[in-house]
Amino acid sequence: MTEVAAGPVESAFEVNGRKTTVSAPASATLLSVLRDRVGLTGTKFNCEQGECGACTVLLDDRPVNACLVLAASAHGHQVTTVEGLADEGEPSRMQDAFMRCDAAQCGYCTPGMVVSATALLCRTAHPSRADIEQALSGNYCRCTGYESIVTAVEAAAEERGRLQ
Numbered sequence: 553m554t555e556v557a558a559g560p561v562e563s564a565f566e567v568n569g570r571k572t573t574v575s576a577p578a579s580a581t582l583l584s585v586l587r588d589r590v591g592l593t594g595t596k597f598n599c600e601q602g603e604c605g606a607c608t609v610l611l612d613d614r615p616v617n618a619c620l621v622l623a624a625s626a627h628g629h630q631v632t633t634v635e636g637l638a639d640e641g642e643p644s645r646m647q648d649a650f651m652r653c654d655a656a657q658c659g660y661c662t663p664g665m666v667v668s669a670t671a672l673l674c675r676t677a678h679p680s681r682a683d684i685e686q687a688l689s690g691n692y693c694r695c696t697g698y699e700s701i702v703t704a705v706e707a708a709a710e711e712r713g714r715l716q
């Protein structure tokens with residue numbers, strides 16, 4: 553039997569509100585395409601096994617590990633990366649809370665944390681500390697001990713509650 557090599561696959565999706573078309577091998581992950589073809593390096597590359605959460609992005613508002621998603625399967629969907637959370641160049645409320653609460657040290661986990669935390673606040677108006685810990689349970693941080701991160705998410709939730 554003759555094996556036919558799979559050629560590149562074209563995928564069209566929205567990234568941070570912008571229509572994007574990429575041609576990549578069928579096995580290319582959303583993570584590699586975002587970083588290497590779209591140029592959005594805020595989404596971090598680490599374990600590539602769905603264990604650390606550094607590569608978390610929103611796929612139609614749902615947090616996913618971009619290292620486990622094939623780029624081709626994002627065809628027709630909306631992808632939001634940490635770059636897309638900023639508001640006209642200004643940090644989002646969550647990004648601002650992370651800065652104010654010293655919730656980042658080396659910063660490598662921070663984009664994934666911010667994306668997961670943002671998704672939590674979209675689905676839960678008043679999350680408890682336990683809700684926050686649960687929502688971030690797939691995001692690993694080797695530096696902070698998590699306390700300041702959970703505090704930052706609480707601060708962002710409280711601030712949003714005050715402004716509504």
Ligand code: FES
Pocket residue numbers: 596597598599600601602603604605606607608617618619620
């Ligand atoms: S790089 Fe995707 S979960 Fe670690």
Ligand code: FES
Pocket residue numbers: 655656657658659660661662692693694695696
């Ligand atoms: S701030 Fe360094 S891994 Fe989280």
